Amino acid sequence: xxxxxxxxVVKILIVFGINMxxxxxxLGWVERKQSAVMQDRVGANRADILGFRIIGLFHPIADAxxxxxxEDFIPxxxxxxxxxxxxxxxxxxxLVTFAVIPFGGQYELFGHKVNLVIADxxxxxxxxxxxxxxxxxxxxxxxxxxNNNWSFLGGMRASAQMLSYEVAMGFTIIGVIMVYGTLxxxxxxxxxxxxxxxxxxxxxxxxxxxxxCAIAENKRIPFDMPEAESELVxxxxxxxxxxxxxxxxxxxxxxxxxxxxxxxxxFFGAWHIPFVSDTALVSLFSPxxxxxxNLLAMIHDSLGSPATALAVSTLLAMVVNLGVFLxxxxxxxxxxxxxxxTLPRFRYDQVMRLGWKMILPxxxxxxxxxxxxxx
Amino acid sequence: xxxxxxxxxxxxxxLELTLWEKLYIxxxxxxxxxxxxxLVVNLIGFVVPPAGKKRSIPTIYYPEEKRVMFDAYxxxxxxxxxxxxxxxxxxxxxxxxxxxxxxxTIVAREKENGDRFPLQFxxxxxxxxxxxxxxxxxxxEAIVMSREYENLAAYNRAEMIFSKESLLRPExxxxxxxxxxxxxxSKCNY
Ligand code: SF4
Ligand code: SF4
Numbered sequence: 001x002x003x004x005x006x007x008x009v010v011k012i013l014i015v016f017g018i019n020m021x022x023x024x025x026x027l028g029w030v031e032r033k034q035s036a037v038m039q040d041r042v043g044a045n046r047a048d049i050l051g052f053r054i055i056g057l058f059h060p061i062a063d064a065x066x067x068x069x070x071e072d073f074i075p076x077x078x079x080x081x082x083x084x085x086x087x088x089x090x091x092x093x094x095l096v097t098f099a100v101i102p103f104g105g106q107y108e109l110f111g112h113k114v115n116l117v118i119a120d121x122x123x124x125x126x127x128x129x130x131x132x133x134x135x136x137x138x139x140x141x142x143x144x145x146x147n148n149n150w151s152f153l154g155g156m157r158a159s160a161q162m163l164s165y166e167v168a169m170g171f172t173i174i175g176v177i178m179v180y181g182t183l184x185x186x187x188x189x190x191x192x193x194x195x196x197x198x199x200x201x202x203x204x205x206x207x208x209x210x211x212x213c214a215i216a217e218n219k220r221i222p223f224d225m226p227e228a229e230s231e232l233v234x235x236x237x238x239x240x241x242x243x244x245x246x247x248x249x250x251x252x253x254x255x256x257x258x259x260x261x262x263x264x265x266x267f268f269g270a271w272h273i274p275f276v277s278d279t280a281l282v283s284l285f286s287p288x289x290x291x292x293x294n295l296l297a298m299i300h301d302s303l304g305s306p307a308t309a310l311a312v313s314t315l316l317a318m319v320v321n322l323g324v325f326l327x328x329x330x331x332x333x334x335x336x337x338x339x340x341x342t343l344p345r346f347r348y349d350q351v352m353r354l355g356w357k358m359i360l361p362x363x364x365x366x367x368x369x370x371x372x373x374x375x
Numbered sequence: 376x377x378x379x380x381x382x383x384x385x386x387x388x389x390l391e392l393t394l395w396e397k398l399y400i401x402x403x404x405x406x407x408x409x410x411x412x413x414l415v416v417n418l419i420g421f422v423v424p425p426a427g428k429k430r431s432i433p434t435i436y437y438p439e440e441k442r443v444m445f446d447a448y449x450x451x452x453x454x455x456x457x458x459x460x461x462x463x464x465x466x467x468x469x470x471x472x473x474x475x476x477x478x479x480t481i482v483a484r485e486k487e488n489g490d491r492f493p494l495q496f497x498x499x500x501x502x503x504x505x506x507x508x509x510x511x512x513x514x515x516e517a518i519v520m521s522r523e524y525e526n527l528a529a530y531n532r533a534e535m536i537f538s539k540e541s542l543l544r545p546e547x548x549x550x551x552x553x554x555x556x557x558x559x560x561s562k563c564n565y
Contacts (some may be wrong), residue, residue, distance in 0.1 A: 037418060038414045
């Protein structure tokens with residue numbers, strides 16, 4: 001019982017620590033810097049502490065400080081409750097999804113089964129979709145409660161766009177569920193131990209469509225209709241300032257990470273290195289574990305048992321799992337950022353046409369063809 | 376600086392898209408490839424700069440690195456000093472007359488030997504529009520537009536009014552501009 005509790009707390013700390021402590025602040029920096037270098041500019045590099053600038057990495061700190069001391073403004077005539085609630089919904093929906101995403105395999109540590117996922121739900125993928133479909137509420141509430149025309153238009157577009165792409169997203173995922181025959185994300189991950197059974201090989205079209213829908217769900221360029229800086233000021237969060245503004249902003253970044261994690265889990269072999277299974281990983285680290293247990297034996301005799309050796313190598317394997325998973329996530333974050341700074345925006349009608357007339361039919365055909373192959 | 380011939384790139388406009396382009400996804404990948412190439416080249420450029428440059432990105436890190444302005448640049452008008460440190464200006468008043476912003480005020484005096492000189496030469500930089508007429512009209516090459524582009528703005532108006540003493544610059548610092556002025560205004564009357 002205690003062991004379970006410790007395990008869960010450690011996992012939550014790891015996942016949320018990585019998300020809120022590492023990705024959320026660093027992505028703001030990455031977005032500015034990557035876009036700058038890509039466009040032959042230098043990007044933010046002025047914030048310094050005692051003359052040290054370390055390529056602009058102090059900017060997240062400066063931003064955080066600035067945001068905390070800013071006035072939190074609620075416009076006249078706004079619905080105070082919903083206006084305050086909206087950013088929390090946005091951020092929470094993005095974060096909670098991480099609970100069901102596996103970032104490693106299942107191992108045994110001192111006879112205790114450790115499963116590297118916070119909540120191993122049977123219907124993991126449905127959980128993801130449930131919270132993805134809650135996300136529009138954040139945008140819609142924000143737009144509606146702000147008592148501002150730009151916000152209202154943004155919120156309206158957000159609802160239209162996110163609902164249409166959710167439908168298409170649901171269909172694109174069915175192909176994957178059919179191939180692996182499970183809704184459980186850990187099992188989908190485990191099924192991709194074999195390199196040639198990765199989702200990208202079994203469902204290439206599904207991957208493309210899902211990725212497109214996911215970017216559209218996240219309301220980023222080229223699908224930034226709800227924000228539309230060039231038309232709607234900032235869309236649904238025009239009337240937000242200070243910490244609440246940043247919550248939307250962080251929600252967006254966390255969602256980038258979430259999308260990357262889901263894509264990795266479904267299509268890119270989750271935590272697996274190609275051609276190396278989890279058991280092979282543990283045995284690969286066994287000499288290290290042996291050495292570590294020998295070292296520990298010097299401190300206390302009982303620590304030098306083969307059990308500790310196994311535990312150390314297992315732990316190392318877990319860390320490698322997590323590292324590989326993170327590396328894949330980072331790759332997809334990079335890809336999304338690059339897409340954001342490469343493609344021009346769609347027009348509103350183009351977004352709708354793409355969603356309903358192209359992606360939806362193609363995903364239906366994809367399901368059909370997948371079914372044919374499975375028979 | 377001679378202008379290097381640029382590679383001309385043909386852009387297709389208002390054409391029917393080919394089927395390949397209509398598929399969109401391949402053109403997207405091509406676009407991603409281009410941006411990524413820029414990213415990688417520039418990142419490498421930060422670590423290993425291309426020959427003769429500090430980095431492959433053309434940005435100048437302004438307060439630390441300053442740009443040397445080209446000859447045609449019209450910065451703050453300054454007075455040219457002679458070898459002995461006194462001004463070349465003979466207080467003819469032409470610049471005062473032509474200045475469209477009425478930025479220049481001259482108080483002229485005469486020496487014992489009959490030479491005129493400006494007792495006061497006040498330049499009100501709140502009024503100057505950097506047109507360069509004063510430089511063009513001056514018969515003595517005594518006032519030129521310098522390359523100075525810093526501290527042209529100030530926190531109060533009093534700081535923007537300059538006296539003769541604060542405007543004097545040694546002639547050797549202004550040589551490029553003087554040569555440029557001779558070339559461009561065909562001045563040979565001295
Ligand atoms: S540059 Fe033009 S406006 Fe300025 S002082 Fe000379 S003549 Fe006057
Ligand atoms: S035109 Fe030249 S010489 Fe005449 S007053 Fe002006 S600066 Fe002096």
